[in-house]
Amino acid sequence: PIFIPKGDERKAFDVPAEYLSDRYRPLGTQLANRFGEEANEVVSVSRISIPNLGEILELQRDANFSLFIPKHRLYAGRLIDIFLGVRNVDDLLAVAVYARERVNPYLFNYALSVAILHRSDTQDLDIPSIIRLFPDKYVDSKVFEKAREEANVVPEGSRMPIEIPKDFTASDLEEEHKLAYFREDIGLNLHHWHWHLVYPFEASVSVVNKNRRGELFYYMHQQVMARYNFERLCNGMQRTERLIDWDRPIKEAYFPKLDSLVASRSWPSRVTNQTLQNVRREVDGIIVDVDDLKRWRDRIYNAIHSGAVRDKSGNSVPLTATEGIDILGNIVESSVISINRDFYGDVHNMGHVMLSYIHDPDHRHLESFGVMGDSATAMRDPIFYRWHAFVDDLFQEFKSALPRYSENELNNPGVVIQDIQLEVQGGSANRLQTFWQQSDVDLSRGMDFQPRGSVFIRFTHLQHRPFSYKISVQSNNARQGTCRIFLAPKFDERGNPWLFRDQRLMFIELDKFLVNLKQGQNTITRNSNQSSVTIPFERTYRDLDTSRPVGGNDLAQFNFCGCGWPANLLIPKGSAEGFACQLFVMISNINDDLIQQDTSGTCNDAYSYCGVKDKLYPDRRSMGYPFDRMPRDGVDTLQQFLTSNMRVQDVAIQFENRTFRPKQ
Ligand code: CUO
Structure with a gap:
């Protein structure tokens, strides 16, 4: 048997000897002792009939793996099918342990992740975080040297985060x-x-x-x-x-x-x-x-x-x-x-x-x-x-080449948007604010060195101040509607106002959500962190807290929810002077929007770009509506495009060249 430690949990697997590769089989007991000492839990791996990995093994363990390469796709497809084909989670663990010893690690990680996402009995399993397993795909190579040094010399707890410089791939000579x-x-x-x-x-x-x-x-x-x-x-x-x-x-x-x-x-x-x-x-x-x-x-x-x-x-x-x-x-x-x-x-x-x-x-x-x-x-x-x-x-x-949307297909008779305001935390109305922020990520799982323990890297990224939308709407009836919020630059690169046919392709989706309007006057308030486009910052980077018991759904959500635009990039950088933009809000007719389905309990908070797991895309309109088609005759500008259920507000994005460090 051999024990394989898995990160900080110190969980070890008791593996049948025949699963080991030829190289490690004679060392079985030795390795077991070494890793066994570190472990605080031993999971025994069942004996299954050994799968034929066949051509999957043609990809060398030390080669790189690409989904775009047809041969690699084929290997991935085979391995996914093997992982999907076993009867239960115990057998999946066994076949995964066997394959892990032999298969290219990138290929292995990809296929196992897909299988876990798609098997009904693994919805409560964590998929391996790629940045923690393969930080080399994200981080300047010099960092690993430093991290190794830090881990060797400095005891855990007193280690300093290793800072990745913001400009490490080129200089300003390169536009x-x-x-x-x-x-x-x-x-x-x-x-x-x-x-x-x-x-x-x-x-x-x-x-x-x-x-x-x-x-x-x-x-x-x-x-x-x-x-x-x-x-x-x-x-x-x-x-x-x-x-x-x-x-x-x-x-x-x-x-x-x-x-x-x-x-x-x-x-x-x-x-x-x-x-x-x-x-x-x-x-x-x-x-x-x-x-x-x-x-x-x-x-x-x-x-x-x-x-x-x-x-x-x-x-x-x-x-x-x-x-x-x-x-x-x-x-x-x-x-x-x-x-x-x-x-x-x-x-x-x-x-x-x-x-x-x-x-x-x-x-x-x-x-x-x-x-x-x-x-x-x-x-x-x-x-x-x-x-x-x-x-x-x-x-x-x-x-x-598609038919233009008619006013009927855009309007929502009886609904009038009267006012839009952006309220920016600690700032002034309709003026978004961006800046640099630093965050720390623990990379220790992707690094194979002793002694173990956390090693943090610190990187710098764009961020914006939290804000909220305040939208005043008049409705002649109690009804539901879909509120669609987009943002685009107000002028083109020459500083000229846009033709609608060009500007429509510049609109970025900021949010989309269901609203319940009552008859008469309504005020809709919505926070930027509720966006249907983004996942919260912590989800991109956080590690699963293994000490906390989590329900099945939590984990399934965590996996699928890894898909989502990073919240720190919701708002573009803007400029020092304040970059002029147009905020567009529309409340469309629910009769043409609504998909009847229950999405409760499933990850659905970043559905705009990622959909909802195992569900229909929760908006019946064509994706990108109402900007996905050419404008109807006679519409040259955004103003002309608007029907009464739409409104545009001028806003600016002000960038401040300042770096905020993590809270200690
Ligand atoms: Cu070309 Cu997402 O990379 O598709």
Whole structure:
């Protein structure tokens, strides 16, 4: 038997000898004694018939793992199926212990996390936190040296947090570096990792086929682009340029300065002016040409322009105004539920792959993929946004061809919004305030060193003062409605007022919630921390408090709720002068909004970008409504777009260049 300690709990597993790899089997008793002394609880692992891991083992333990690589997807799919296929939790533990000894750790962690999220009997289990298991995907490599030193020399309790400098990947000579605070935000990258964990594109169909997942792929990434463009304008930059000329050098470079602790390699960098190449990497099972990418793109544009797609049997399937976007999302991403993957290919994923191998497309230098190859790291790289600007443009091409919303489809007769005010804690009305804040995260679980105990890193991120909305509404009846709150820059990058058709793509969702109006005058108050977009700051970073007994639901919520926009990035950075914005509030007609279902007890507090676990997306309208389509005839400006159930308030975002340190 062997004991494997698991973090601070000091829980150990009593494992059948045949589960050990050849290397450790002879050491069984020795290891048992060593780890056993540290343990305060021993869990015995049952003997099951040993699963055949087969080709899953082709991925070396010290290799990097990418969901975008078809071969790796296949391994992940197999392993997920093995984890989903065992009868009960005891067998799952046994098969997981057996696999953990042999399988690539990134692959193992991914597959086990997906399985835990999707098995009905594991809803009360914690999924491993990726930042604590693999901090190397988020943190400057130098930090680990320091952390090891701190842990070796300084006893737990007197250890100082190790500070990650705010500007560690580039200097101000690089224009794009102005946005590093956003791209490299830990919460942002954790959100993206969680999103793709909750909505895998490769696994058995029953796992992939979630309600409106293709549409949510479009909408979540559209909002990423809107938010990124918003930040760019705040920093005096232009909106992201789409990556559309695939034969030209790419000016954006990126040097991640991350070292993989597992693969013992640095994440490859991309110098400026690299050009996409055909990828020939037998070792990863990827043979893909730039021409493949172009062919798939052209077929998708053709489908959009003809209003229909071709399924596997050659039948034409119309792209309807409401469901078309869902079909298109699965085609573009693409996911296993793409209506015809052979024909429409794998555009978005292969873009990630080709960009991530741009430095070594034929593997002659034996280099692995860059950060674009991993959903946990991709958002750090400026090229992510240029690629997704192209992807989003595909979807916008489709949306632009749809019928415009008529005034009837927008209005909510009898409901009039009379006034909106933002009340900012400790500040003045309608003036949001942003600043830098420092937070500490305990990384000790991802670091294998003695002596154990907490090692904190301290990082700096954007934050805003808490605020609340105060909305005055007149209603001629008692009724329900959906309150939709968005924010956009008031002027374009030249300082000119927007045309509505352009500004609509800049609106970022801030909140969406049900309101109960009484007849007559109503005042709606809503706090920023209740947002349907974000998860609270503590949830992104906190560790589960294992000393506290938690009910099943708590944990299930914790897992799924790892998906959510980080609360610290709810409000864009703004500017020192106060960045001019327009706050938009609408109360839409409940008859066209409402989904009848019970979501109590499930994680539903960040549903706008993440949906609700095992439920329908809780808003019947097209995602992005009312900004997802071109305006009706005669509407050129936001003011002209408004019906009486909508209102716009000028607000500003004032950034103060000050850093607040954690409370001790
Ligand atoms: Cu989320 Cu391109 O999909 O990264």
